[in-house]
Amino acid sequence: MSTLTTDPPTTGTDEGDRVLVRRPWMTVTAREILVKVSDRSFVLSTIFTTLLLVAAVAASAFFSTRSSEYVVATVDSGDTAASEIAASAGDLIASSGDSLEVTQMADEQALRNAVIAGDVDAGLIQTGNEYVLLGGEEIAGDLQSVVSDAVRTAVLSENAREAGTSLAELESGSQVRTELLAADSDQGAASYVVGFVFAFLFYMATIMFGMTIANSVLEEKQNRVVEILATAIPIRQILYGKVLGNSLLAFGQIVLYGVVGLIAVNVAGLAPDIGWILAASGWFIAFFVLGFLALASVWAVLGALASRSEDLQTNTGPIIMVIMAVLFVGLFATGTALQVASFVPVMSSVAMPVRMLSEDVALWQPIVSLLLTAVAALGLLRLGERIYERAVMQGGTALTWRQAFRLES
Structure with a gap:
């Protein structure tokens, strides 16, 4: 702060010193x-x-690009419907960057034990006319969603064949297309x-x-x-x-x-x-x-x-x-x-x-x-x-x- 207390320079000083003397606020700023x-x-x-x-x-x-890997178990039996549905769910979930592996258990009790032990993320079984997705404490939302969609698609396709039509004709006009009008909606x-x-x-x-x-x-x-x-x-x-x-x-x-x-x-x-x-x-x-x-x-x-x-x-x-x-x-x-x-x-x-x-x-x-x-x-x-x-x-x-x-x- 010596610049503040000395007398204003006269001759022999450079231009910078003269500016600081004329504008002392610059010295305080510096x-x-x-x-x-x-x-x-x-x-x-x-x-x-x-x-x-x-x-x-x-x-x-990192979290936006991180992918999840799921394992879904089915029962190894003559009826392969559950396994095929689980495999189609894997195709659906792959579009989001995640993956789904299907593994087969000897019987339903072995499947339930694997789910409880946490060896698999979920188990898919068919009981009568319905499918049941088994989980431990919880089932990941995206996994539950794709399996439900796969079950729905498979059942509708089977019902359409029995009715003598196709799934595409059955679903014709039922799709809803989303269109965002704002240019910066994303x-x-x-x-x-x-x-x-x-x-x-x-x-x-x-x-x-x-x-x-x-x-x-x-x-x-x-x-x-x-x-x-x-x-x-x-x-x-x-x-x-x-x-x-x-x-x-x-x-x-x-x-x-x-x-x-x-x-x-x-x-x-x-x-x-x-x-x-x-x-x-x-x-x-x-x-x-x-x-x-x-x-x-x-x-x-x-x-x-x-x-x-x-x-x-x-x-x-x-x-x-x-x-x-x-x-x-x-x-x-x-x-x-x-x-x-x-x-x-x-x-x-x-x-x-x-x-x-x-x-x-x-x-x-x-x-x-x-x-x-x-x-x-x-x-x-x-x-x-x-x-x-x-x-x-x-x-x-x-x-x-x-x-x-x-x-x-």
Whole structure:
């Protein structure tokens, strides 16, 4: 911080030094970034979160491509109907990537014992005019479904032959064809997951970096460092530097997670067409920057109003409630509620990108919403500047917003 306390250089200094003297907030910004990236816990948490993101994508890809192997037992007798049905069930289940093996037991009791012992996944027997699928504690849903379909097909085919017709004629006109009218109807689940990621990233980043700003202000206030800085730098420029430095760090972290996540999803083959995600992600980053800026000055003011850590914990309750509301809007809001929230500053940082994932939004809407958020961010910065200048130099007791606003700067 020697740059802050030395006299302004005259001759013989380079252009960079002259810029820092004319714009001291740049020095504060650089200091905030340097302190944070030098913090071991911050670096480790960033690396851990990145690895966790990659692991989550890898696990999703693994379970989505994982196949199951089933063993179904039948009774070895002169009637091979059950075995043939089980084999046809194997053909049906193969279309989903799973496999089914048919094994024959000497008699029904041996089959039942094998099912109870867990040697086979299920047993298929014929008793009179019906088939019974035997299982232990449970039968896998997909296995039960394909065996039931195979039994139904075999029985209908036999009944059709006895009636002198064919199964195709018997089932003619009974099929229901499904047609989804929305162009992006296959993106529903992916839209929800990406929307959850947007909401969660905003929630975590605003709380983590917001508390960093508040604690930094409180620490400098308690150590009276701010009084030393104020002799060389206008107090409002200290605020600008802190807000900008932490905003850049938050922005960089979000971009890192976004790039790593998109690369991982693409490599894993989970989203062959990620163009729609990229478009919404770009808007999310823009909304995130302005939404974070709107809250950053409030965090700085909370640090300036406090005199102890206990005061800060009490003061942060309302802003944390706002951030939690943003999270819940991103996760659960739909329809009109989501549309309204997408134009409310700060809430729009998550609500508008979530809307763009699930519906067609006219271009003017995110632009108008972004402008509203920018106006709110500027207004909160100006308000925070006035209260910060008054409160940060007051020690000994905690202040309310109203008390700080009445003080002379």
